[in-house]
Amino acid sequence: MASLRPFLLAAALALLAPGTRALELDPDVPPELSLGGRLLATPSHQATELAGGGSDQDSLIDISDSALLINAAKYLYRDLDYGFATFGLVLPDDDSDFEDGLFVHQLFVGTGGPAGEVLIGRTNLPNTLVQLPTIRDDDLLDYSHVANAHLNAEGEEFQVYGGLLSGTAYFGAGRWSLGAALTARAETDLQNLADPERTSTNAPNGGALALRYELPAAVKFDRGLRFAGLLLDVQRAAAVGAPGEHWIPAAVAGLAYNLSEDPEASWVVHAQGLYVAGEDVGGLASAVERAPASRYALAGALTYAARPFLQTRWQAGVAFAWRDFTDRDEAYGVALVPSFAYRLGSGIDLVGQYRFEHSGDGLAAAIGADTTQEVLIGLTFALSGTFNESVGQRGSILELEHDILNPGPATRAH
Amino acid sequence: MSYREFRLDFVLTEHELLPGVRFPCFAFNGQVPGPMFRVQENDWIKVVARNRTPEMHTIHWHGVDVIYTMDGVPMVTQDPIHPEETFVYRFQARPHGTRLYHCHWGTPLHMMSALHGAFIIDTPDDPVRAMFPYQRDYVLVLEAFDVNFTRRHMEELLGGMKRVNKLMALRRLSPLTHAFFPNYQAFLQAIEAGWRPPYTRGNAEVTDIKPTFFAINGKSYPATVTTEHLYIRRGENIRVRLINGGVFDHHMHLHGHQFWKVAEDGNPLPQPLRLNTVPVTPGKTVDLIVHGNNPGFWDFHDHKELNTRNNGIYPGGMITMLEYEDLENPPYVPSISVNQ
Ligand SMILES: [Cu+2]
Numbered sequence: 151m152a153s154l155r156p157f158l159l160a161a162a163l164a165l166l167a168p169g170t171r172a173l174e175l176d177p178d179v180p181p182e183l184s185l186g187g188r189l190l191a192t193p194s195h196q197a198t199e200l201a202g203g204g205s206d207q208d209s210l211i212d213i214s215d216s217a218l219l220i221n222a223a224k225y226l227y228r229d230l231d232y233g234f235a236t237f238g239l240v241l242p243d244d245d246s247d248f249e250d251g252l253f254v255h256q257l258f259v260g261t262g263g264p265a266g267e268v269l270i271g272r273t274n275l276p277n278t279l280v281q282l283p284t285i286r287d288d289d290l291l292d293y294s295h296v297a298n299a300h301l302n303a304e305g306e307e308f309q310v311y312g313g314l315l316s317g318t319a320y321f322g323a324g325r326w327s328l329g330a331a332l333t334a335r336a337e338t339d340l341q342n343l344a345d346p347e348r349t350s351t352n353a354p355n356g357g358a359l360a361l362r363y364e365l366p367a368a369v370k371f372d373r374g375l376r377f378a379g380l381l382l383d384v385q386r387a388a389a390v391g392a393p394g395e396h397w398i399p400a401a402v403a404g405l406a407y408n409l410s411e412d413p414e415a416s417w418v419v420h421a422q423g424l425y426v427a428g429e430d431v432g433g434l435a436s437a438v439e440r441a442p443a444s445r446y447a448l449a450g451a452l453t454y455a456a457r458p459f460l461q462t463r464w465q466a467g468v469a470f471a472w473r474d475f476t477d478r479d480e481a482y483g484v485a486l487v488p489s490f491a492y493r494l495g496s497g498i499d500l501v502g503q504y505r506f507e508h509s510g511d512g513l514a515a516a517i518g519a520d521t522t523q524e525v526l527i528g529l530t531f532a533l534s535g536t537f538n539e540s541v542g543q544r545g546s547i548l549e550l551e552h553d554i555l556n557p558g559p560a561t562r563a564h
Numbered sequence: 565m566s567y568r569e570f571r572l573d574f575v576l577t578e579h580e581l582l583p584g585v586r587f588p589c590f591a592f593n594g595q596v597p598g599p600m601f602r603v604q605e606n607d608w609i610k611v612v613a614r615n616r617t618p619e620m621h622t623i624h625w626h627g628v629d630v631i632y633t634m635d636g637v638p639m640v641t642q643d644p645i646h647p648e649e650t651f652v653y654r655f656q657a658r659p660h661g662t663r664l665y666h667c668h669w670g671t672p673l674h675m676m677s678a679l680h681g682a683f684i685i686d687t688p689d690d691p692v693r694a695m696f697p698y699q700r701d702y703v704l705v706l707e708a709f710d711v712n713f714t715r716r717h718m719e720e721l722l723g724g725m726k727r728v729n730k731l732m733a734l735r736r737l738s739p740l741t742h743a744f745f746p747n748y749q750a751f752l753q754a755i756e757a758g759w760r761p762p763y764t765r766g767n768a769e770v771t772d773i774k775p776t777f778f779a780i781n782g783k784s785y786p787a788t789v790t791t792e793h794l795y796i797r798r799g800e801n802i803r804v805r806l807i808n809g810g811v812f813d814h815h816m817h818l819h820g821h822q823f824w825k826v827a828e829d830g831n832p833l834p835q836p837l838r839l840n841t842v843p844v845t846p847g848k849t850v851d852l853i854v855h856g857n858n859p860g861f862w863d864f865h866d867h868k869e870l871n872t873r874n875n876g877i878y879p880g881g882m883i884t885m886l887e888y889e890d891l892e893n894p895p896y897v898p899s900i901s902v903n904q
Contacts, residue, residue, distance in 0.1 A: 368723035413727035459741045495766050540712050547722040554578045554588045
């Protein structure tokens with residue numbers, strides 16, 4: 151009898167459907183739609199000094215990290231409450247285990263109101279706090295993000311994006327937020343490292359808690375603190391090459407500070423410290439061994455933006471990063487990334503970047519590379535267009551400074 | 565010389581057009597429309613205008629023959645009134661008639677805001693009153709709002725003005741930042757030096773304004789019931805002064821009556837016109853005399869019916885009513901509908 155129930159329910163619904171449609175009075179309210187994303191095409195050359203001596207050269211017409219996004223939002227029946235959804239595709243790195251495929255990196259649905267927001271789906275994992283001025287978001291991934299301890303595969307997509315069931319509360323006139331999330335990171339079979347097989351992409355296997363203080367750049371462009379955040383992340387992962395599971399907690403603290411009083415020339419400092427309270431898993435050769443290993447990481451950047459006549463013309467940044475695996479000798483790494491973007495027109499930039507990365511002997515021996523240098527130069531085109539504009543935005547000046555509520559999704563991928 | 569003194573503050577406020585619809589806008593003293601002036605012809609007027617918004621404004625006395633430095637056209641007759649600045653307008657109120665005032669910082673955001681109001685100049689020798697004796701008159705300011713546009717552009721403006729005002733405080737605002745030039749030659753020189761004007765392709769965001777709410781004195785039907793109804797008694801003449809404070813055309817139609825159009829742009833017509841529908845285009849004022857000769861409840865609305873909707877839903881917007889106060893037992897009494 152129990153097995154018939156779904157069938158009977160479906161039959162009943164099928165019978166009801168025409169009747170309910172005839173009585174349907176709800177108008178079809180079109181959502182606000184925005185098309186977003188960024189296309190990057192940057193020829194690059196990379197030279198690596200191998201740990202055992204010798205060197206390796208690699209050239210690429212790199213189009214990875216190019217992404218296309220559709221955001222939708224509309225208000226609910228209740229005043230000031232809204233729903234939102236995003237779908238996005240990104241092109242993985244050339245050396246990823248997902249090459250030649252497109253990856254759905256954003257797919258979420260959420261709802262919110264003046265006091266908070268709920269989001270369910272796949273989006274950026276809450277595993278980092280600051281955005282460094284590199285051409286690609288993942289250029290300093292090893293230093294800036296809490297790594298995925300479930301994954302034995304190359305694929306930055308599965309480091310940056312994951313499943314989320316999250317709730318965020320806003321308070322302090324919208325300047326503060328407290329978020330809690332159940333996270334799902336992609337998993338591979340960690341008992342068989344030689345032949346990894348993806349076992350799950352969306353099974354919950356961790357959680358995160360984040361407290362943030364944030365003033366949007368539109369509100370806070372003169373000297374002072376624009377952002378400060380504290381993030382706690384925990385993963386429940388299988389032990390590498392051994393039975394059993396363990397907890398891997400991590401803590402991240404970050405800030406953004408405006409140094410300049412000048413709206414035509416802004417100087418901003420970003421800084422972030424990260425600590426993984428992991429354990430010694432026996433080696434650092436693979437990403438899945440490094441992820442749960444105890445480590446400190448610092449990442450910082452200084453960014454300058456020239457906006458003569460209040461029109462963005464060029465931006466230069468230098469990012470610095472350092473990491474140290476505490477259970478191993480000389481297992482540190484440093485990176486220095488100066489980058490440059492010259493604005494050719496609204497949303498269209500000529501970009502260039504140099505990346506220097508060096509590992510201490512302990513880490514170099516494990517990962518095979520002693521020093522890596524990379525140069526890239528290319529073009530980026532940021533897409534943005536909004537249709538049927540009808541939904542507000544969180545953290546608006548109207549709300550922050552004039553007590554006029556006009557809430558909208560905090561999470562609009564771009 | 566003694567002045568009649570008034571205060572007008574430019575304020576950023578949130579205005580309720582009707583229950584459930586609020587939007588941010590600039591408004592004089594926080595009122596939509598701004599406070600009504602009622603002065604006598606040749607009165608000397610002093611208006612202390614204080615800018616309490618982050619945007620720049622002026623006040624133009626539309627249809628009033630002021631001296632030119634009081635005309636309120638930015639960069640033509642005065643510098644704009646900067647945030648937290650005060651400007652004092654002094655002028656003589658003339659000629660008599662239904663006139664208006666509005667901010668002349670004419671950006672689309674201002675057009676979709678509410679910086680406008682009635683400026684009524686009376687005279688003891690009013691030819692209209694002589695021809696059609698009346699006791700009561702009504703002033704209806706006609707308005708159209710694209711509230712989505714206003715919300716979004718208000719936000720953008722507030723962000724932009726933070727930077728502009730900062731540069732101004734640092735005394736570093738250059739003509740190129742704000743596209744202000746001392747003369748046409750300087751403008752041409754800037755272009756020759758490589759500066760591209762903001763309206764050129766690649767630089768301009770093309771804005772589209774589609775008004776979704778229409779109002780009389782700041783209220784959309786059915787909220788017009790509360791204050792915007794016209795009351796009349798049998799045998800009475802009432803004067804109705806229509807003012808278009810917005811940028812769209814309105815064609816006001818009165819049911820059950822042929823009214824007299826007695827003045828246009830505030831000036832009495834040599835010969836009144838007998839009409840039942842009258843266009844009121846942007847910046848125009850039209851004065852009507854209605855004679856109470858057909859008791860009942862009568863629709864008075866924009867006959868461009870697209871403007872009698874709230875966010876696309878009929879009925880709404882620019883609808884009000886002529887109501888006889890001396891009806892004893894009306895066979896039918898109006899009710900309220902907001903979705904037909
Ligand atoms: Cu103004």
